[in-house]
Amino acid sequence: VSVASPCHLQINGKSYSADLPPSVTLLDLLRERLDLTGTKKGCDHGQCGACTVLVDGKRVKSCLILAVSIPDAEVTTIEGLAPDGHLHPMQQAFIDRDAFQCGYCTPGQIMSAVALLEEGHVHTREEIREFMSGNLCRCGAYNGIIDAIEQVLAQHQQDRA
Numbered sequence: 603v604s605v606a607s608p609c610h611l612q613i614n615g616k617s618y619s620a621d622l623p624p625s626v627t628l629l630d631l632l633r634e635r636l637d638l639t640g641t642k643k644g645c646d647h648g649q650c651g652a653c654t655v656l657v658d659g660k661r662v663k664s665c666l667i668l669a670v671s672i673p674d675a676e677v678t679t680i681e682g683l684a685p686d687g688h689l690h691p692m693q694q695a696f697i698d699r700d701a702f703q704c705g706y707c708t709p710g711q712i713m714s715a716v717a718l719l720e721e722g723h724v725h726t727r728e729e730i731r732e733f734m735s736g737n738l739c740r741c742g743a744y745n746g747i748i749d750a751i752e753q754v755l756a757q758h759q760q761d762r763a
């Protein structure tokens with residue numbers, strides 16, 4: 603017998619309420635119940651970062667979070683970065699810098715990168731590499747990924763100057 607628990611979230615600016623089995627992860631809620639399949643399932647064990655989304659502005663691995671455990675949280679997925687069809691600067695930078703091959707890791711990389719720049723503690727390429735180390739890329743597109751993030755970081759620094 604599975605017992606359902608109430609789940610209330612804001613997902614990409616829309617309210618979501620349902621009774622869910624407590625074992626449903628945020629990742630499975632997004633992909634399987636809401637058809638938000640931009641968020642990818644790689645390892646399902648917290649090791650690859652493909653499932654990274656923002657919860658209250660912080661990056662999290664959605665395969666490790668139970669949907670019912672974050673009441674009233676604001677969740678942003680890759681779909682939420684370009685709500686009106688205009689690419690987010692980080693998405694554009696990934697295109698400009700050829701920062702993907704198969705693209706499977708890309709939504710997680712982009713969400714992680716957006717949060718990283720919000721966190722505000724990276725200033726160098728080395729720091730970007732270090733703080734992006736939770737997001738793996740089987741295709742080895744790391745140089746392009748770091749280039750893309752560096753490009754947006756430089757824009758941020760210019761805007762602040």
Ligand code: FES
Pocket residue numbers: 642643644645646647648649650651652653654663664665666
């Ligand atoms: Fe979540 Fe790999 S699917 S970290």
Ligand code: FES
Pocket residue numbers: 701702703704705706707708738739740741742743
């Ligand atoms: Fe293929 Fe990263 S682009 S896994």
